[in-house]
Amino acid sequence: MRLLVIGGTSFVGRTIVGDALGRGHRVTTFNRGLTGKDVEGVEALRGDRSTDDGVRELAGRSFDAVVDPGGVVPIHVARTAQALAGSAPFYAFVSTTGVYQKWDTAPVDESTATWPADPDQDGDPGDFQNLRVHKRGCELAIERSYGPGASLIARAGSIVGPHDNLGQLPWWLTRVAAGGRLIAPGDPGRGLQLIDVRDLSAFVLDQVEAQAGGTYNAVPAGTNTTMGGLVDECLRVTGSAAGPVWMDEGFLLGQGVMPWAHLPLWIPDAPETAGFWAVSGAAAKAAGLRTRPFGETVADTWEWLRSGGSVQAAPGTPPFGLAPEQEKQVLAAWDAQAG
Ligand SMILES: NC(=O)c1ccc[n+]([C@@H]2O[C@H](COP(=O)([O-])OP(=O)(O)OC[C@H]3O[C@@H](n4cnc5c(N)ncnc54)[C@H](OP(=O)(O)O)[C@@H]3O)[C@@H](O)[C@H]2O)c1
Structure with a gap:
C-alpha cells in the first residue's frame, strides 16, 4: 500500500513507520523536520500542518491511507483530513482513552461519554492541560471528513515500549x-493496563490494510501487570539489588507525593478512579489486537535505554519522577512512623 504517515519520527509514529516498511508498504512521511529523524527507507515530505500554506506539499498526491499518530490540535487535524479526503480513502488516528469524561465506573468502554469538543478548535500543541478535550476534537474532525466507515480511531491507554517519549x-x-x-x-x-507501542502499531496497520473503520480502546483486554509486577520486572531486567519499600497511599499523599507525576503510573485506588485501569479492550481484541507479555516490553525498553536510547519528550510534556531529596525525606518519615 502507499501510506502517508503524518509525523512518524518520535514514538508511536516512528514505530508504525518501521513496521509498515517491514510489511512491504511504501511510506511517505510528512513533518517539519524538527523532531527526531525519519526512518530510513521513507519518502520524507516537509511541511507544517499548523497553517493552510503548510499542507500545500500534500496537494496533488494520492495514497491508499493516511496514518496520523500524533495529532493533538483539532484544527491541525481538520486541515490535514480536509486536504486528503479526496486523495486518500482511509484515515487512521491514534487518540487516547483520556477522551472519556468519567472514570468512576468500570469498565470504561467505547460508549462511555466523551468530553464535549470542537473539531475546529485551535490551540498550542504543548497544552497538556487541554489535551484530552483536544484529542476528542481531533476525532470529530476526522469523522467529519471521513465518516466512521473510512476512519480508524484507536484510543490508546498508557503506551510503553522502546523510543518512549513520555518517560x-x-x-x-x-x-x-x-x-x-x-x-x-x-x-x-x-x-495496570499498559499497551506496548509495537502491539498498538500492529493493530493500527492491520485495520489500515483491511480498510476497516471503527473506534476502539487500544488497551490489553484486562490488566496485564500489577504495580508489584512493574517493580519486579524492572529489578529482573536491570539486575539491580534495589529494595522497594511499599508504602500506604494515604501516607504518600500526606507527604505531598503526587500520583502519576512523582511516581509514574501510580493512580491511587479510589471510587473516582475505579475505571482507570479497567478500560474495556474487548472490541479491539475481537478486531484482532494482540498484546505481548509485559516482561518483554520491560526488557526491550531497558535494552533500548542501555544502547543509548533516551526519552525525547515533546514540548509541554510534564517531567516525571520524584527528586532524590524528596525521596530521602519520605523514606525517613516512613521509617520514623514505623518506629
Ligand atoms: N504516551 C502515551 O502513554 C499515550 C497515551 C495515549 C495516547 N497517546 C497518543 O499517542 C500519540 C503519540 O504520538 P507520537 O508523538 O509518538 O507520534 P510521532 O508521529 O512518532 O511523532 C510526532 C510527529 O509529529 C510531527 N509534527 C509535530 N507538529 C507537526 C506539524 N505542525 N506539522 C507536521 N508534523 C508535525 C513531529 O515532527 P516535527 O516536529 O519534525 O514536525 C513528529 O514526527 C499522541 O497522539 C498521543 O496523544 C500517547
Whole structure:
C-alpha cells in the first residue's frame, strides 16, 4: 500500500513507520523536520500542518491511507483530513482513552461519554492541560471528513515500549537500576493496563490494510501487570539489588507525593478512579489486537535505554519522577512512623 504517515519520527509514529516498511508498504512521511529523524527507507515530505500554506506539499498526491499518530490540535487535524479526503480513502488516528469524561465506573468502554469538543478548535500543541478535550476534537474532525466507515480511531491507554517519549517506564527502570531503597506506592497487587507501542502499531496497520473503520480502546483486554509486577520486572531486567519499600497511599499523599507525576503510573485506588485501569479492550481484541507479555516490553525498553536510547519528550510534556531529596525525606518519615 502507499501510506502517508503524518509525523512518524518520535514514538508511536516512528514505530508504525518501521513496521509498515517491514510489511512491504511504501511510506511517505510528512513533518517539519524538527523532531527526531525519519526512518530510513521513507519518502520524507516537509511541511507544517499548523497553517493552510503548510499542507500545500500534500496537494496533488494520492495514497491508499493516511496514518496520523500524533495529532493533538483539532484544527491541525481538520486541515490535514480536509486536504486528503479526496486523495486518500482511509484515515487512521491514534487518540487516547483520556477522551472519556468519567472514570468512576468500570469498565470504561467505547460508549462511555466523551468530553464535549470542537473539531475546529485551535490551540498550542504543548497544552497538556487541554489535551484530552483536544484529542476528542481531533476525532470529530476526522469523522467529519471521513465518516466512521473510512476512519480508524484507536484510543490508546498508557503506551510503553522502546523510543518512549513520555518517560514513565524509563523512569522506573532508571530509578530501579540506580539501586538503594526506593518508594513503591500502594498495593503491589494493584492491576495496570499498559499497551506496548509495537502491539498498538500492529493493530493500527492491520485495520489500515483491511480498510476497516471503527473506534476502539487500544488497551490489553484486562490488566496485564500489577504495580508489584512493574517493580519486579524492572529489578529482573536491570539486575539491580534495589529494595522497594511499599508504602500506604494515604501516607504518600500526606507527604505531598503526587500520583502519576512523582511516581509514574501510580493512580491511587479510589471510587473516582475505579475505571482507570479497567478500560474495556474487548472490541479491539475481537478486531484482532494482540498484546505481548509485559516482561518483554520491560526488557526491550531497558535494552533500548542501555544502547543509548533516551526519552525525547515533546514540548509541554510534564517531567516525571520524584527528586532524590524528596525521596530521602519520605523514606525517613516512613521509617520514623514505623518506629
Ligand atoms: N504516551 C502515551 O502513554 C499515550 C497515551 C495515549 C495516547 N497517546 C497518543 O499517542 C500519540 C503519540 O504520538 P507520537 O508523538 O509518538 O507520534 P510521532 O508521529 O512518532 O511523532 C510526532 C510527529 O509529529 C510531527 N509534527 C509535530 N507538529 C507537526 C506539524 N505542525 N506539522 C507536521 N508534523 C508535525 C513531529 O515532527 P516535527 O516536529 O519534525 O514536525 C513528529 O514526527 C499522541 O497522539 C498521543 O496523544 C500517547
